């Protein structure tokens with residue numbers, strides 16, 4: 161067992177029933193020990209000179225055959241010697257193991273598990289009660305005496321306490337002295353809790369956040385470690401029963417509690433993020449979307465419900481029955497005029513490698529369920545889902561969550577669809593007034609037919625997919641396109657993000673929140689998403705932090 165330095169005086173045990181003569185013997189022993197300790201800091205040297213365990217025998221305090229006090233006492237005196245040696249031995253071993261390190265946080269936790277609490281004695285020398293412990297997988301000769309703070313088995317202590325209470329019922333005074341009653345362990349637990357409550361206010365979220373960010377910058381081996389529970393308990397117990405304040409120790413306890421809390425919060429956060437990651441990949445089972453937050457303690461973004469396609473708001477119907485399809489044998493550039501796009505008066509959108517071949521502002525008409533072609537048709541891209549692994553991650557420059565590519569993406573590739581709740585423009589007007597600047601950036605007008613008043617708006621504030629987390633850039637690597645598949649309502653295109661240029665693995669993906677998706681033939685090039693807030697006063701305009709050379713400095 162390791163012996164925390166905070167209770168380094170607890171090296172021996174004695175009975176408070178010892179008479180003067182025995183006291184003396186114990187005191188002499190104590191003096192001797194102190195000399196040893198003072199005069200010899202080099203533990204290994206002492207070990208070679210002096211055997212540490214002089215008496216190898218089963219430690220047995222309670223002699224049931226004893227009929228009078230003196231018999232009991234003399235036995236106890238001899239036992240004290242054994243106990244002391246055993247404790248010193250374990251302590252020395254630990255000191256040896258730890259080398260010259262004296263930092264309390266450097267000690268390593270060992271897996272010693274309590275099998276049974278055998279006995280309890282009050283040690284006057286160290287002024288604390290000690291429990292005799294039988295350890296799992298260790299013989300009785302390895303039993304040790306431990307202060308309560310060392311023991312994490314509160315249930316066993318309570319059990320022992322109850323048993324001892326029972327044993328003492330009807331016992332003679334002499335027997336009672338042998339069967340010492342420990343303080344109710346439930347009380348000491350309470351005292352510890354009370355002390356912590358009074359002197360160690362729990363760290364605020366902000367404090368933990370600051371600590372986390374500081375720690376993240378350190379190499380892993382330099383980060384603060386959680387010291388074993390029992391060392392904490394011992395330190396708290398020592399302060400709780402001491403009458404003189406010890407600011408240094410208190411500060412150390414507070415720091416430790418903070419580290420503990422940080423570890424707990426971080427552990428919970430990682431677990432929550434994993435759970436969220438699993439959930440969203442079940443909802444959107446295409447290329448994997450991972451979640452990572454090494455920047456702060458923010459948990460999963462649960463204020464938004466994850467969806468994989470438009471969600472119709474009350475009173476809105478999203479058509480799914482196209483009135484027309486193409487009859488091409490093989491949908492390709494050759495039959496551009498008669499394929500879906502051509503019939504609508506537009507170009508064929510894709511190369512044979514499923515990359516865009518049209519300019520921004522042109523709509524995409526993919527083949528639909530009425531078309532004669534099969535699922536392998538090159539004019540079916542968005543409908544097959546995302547192909548590139550992405551990651552929702554916490555940015556470290558104050559831009560909240562962002563999204564990055566987890567593989568290289570070629571220019572013209574479909575990356576992700578912008579989905580959300582489809583609401584009427586009137587509703588969007590209302591919501592826009594209530595939303596703060598951040599909320600408003602999730603409103604995206606479906607305004608393909610520029611010039612006409614748009615009928616619908618997509619609101620991704622509370623329903624969305626990973627596109628919800630894509631940040632704005634004034635020099636984005638994604639473009640937005642209007643896509644029609646099975647819903648041919650010109651006022652309700654799907655909004656799809658395509659790579660504007662080659663995107664490298666690890667690069668953050670972005671689009672211009674102010675990019676118009678409208679027909680390029682129209683005059684009004686700045687339309688979506690924020691016609692709603694054009695009248696917003698200057699002071700309310702959110703600042704752009706995209707960092708690109710041509711940054712407009714404000715979002716809208």
Ligand SMILES: [Zn+2]
Pocket residue numbers: 486488491527531533534537538539540
């Ligand atoms: Zn086709």
Ligand SMILES: [Zn+2]
Pocket residue numbers: 486487488490491492498499500527531533539
């Ligand atoms: Zn076709």
Ligand SMILES: [Zn+2]
Pocket residue numbers: 485486487491499500526527528531532533539
């Ligand atoms: Zn078609």
Ligand SMILES: [Zn+2]
Pocket residue numbers: 633634635704705706707708710711712713714
């Ligand atoms: Zn910018």
